[in-house]
Amino acid sequence: MGDFTVAGAAVNVACWVVSGILIGWLFARRRWESFESPGPITTLRRCETRERYERFLRVRAWKDLLPEAGTWFGGITKRRLPTYAEGGLRRFAAESLRAERVHFTYAATIVGTLVWMRGWWVIVTLGFGFVVNVPCIVVARYNRLRIAHLA
Template sequence: MLDYVMPQGWTVLADIAAWGVIHAATGYAAHRLTPQWLARDHRLLRPLAFEQGGRWYRRRLRINRWKDALPEAGALFAGGVSKRELPALDKSGLELFVRETRRAELGHWWAMLAGPVFMLWNPPAIAAVLIGYGIAINLPFIAIQRYNRFRTEPLLRRAR
């Protein structure tokens, strides 16, 4: 552990910087995924029975009340797409939106799954807090992307 090498203040700064790098790197990696790869749901993205086509998010999490209050960084990288609103109501606009929800969801999954890296230089209790932080920060964004995708896919089926 780096607590023998770095003073506690520097460790805190390293933790903050590490989360920043993790989010930037996973966001950029997701940004680089091809539209063809994002054209379908892969393992992490597949709908689960309890989600009931997005109804669970609305009923249990009341996601429709708070989702718009969270930041949206889809257009952060050149060529990126904001998911604040549908780009268009035609088939290509709906397909683009669904692909972008997959891209964003994957970026947040990857960032959350990188949490155990903090075990390398933090005491176990602090590492657990930092992993918990990663889960707490990323799960709401994952839920929003899934909810939006589940709401958009029926429109896309009708457009096709």
């Protein structure tokens, strides 16, 4: 697949779409309470502060431009805080962690498709993985930082 072909493009796009939907669906099947504890990769670091995300990444300027897929497959939106009956801040933090894990998993899946790719397809795939996942991971981490002192 080093050379561009319509068939090669179709296979890659199909893999990206199917894996994205499947990962989202699988993560949505889990109860939100299972996302209350971050793991070694998703733990917020001391150097990560709300102010740094706002000042250096300017996250507040672009975060609302990203699509919100939290409602897909029966989840909740992260565009507003859940009510107390929906789980409140605990749920918001858990749903943000869920989103972060979905995008880390999707990024790993995209990198996995490099096994059969050659040439410029590698650059296209890595670029796609970066553009689709990194902003969503940044916003999910920022959301958790925003409410960390409240929860």
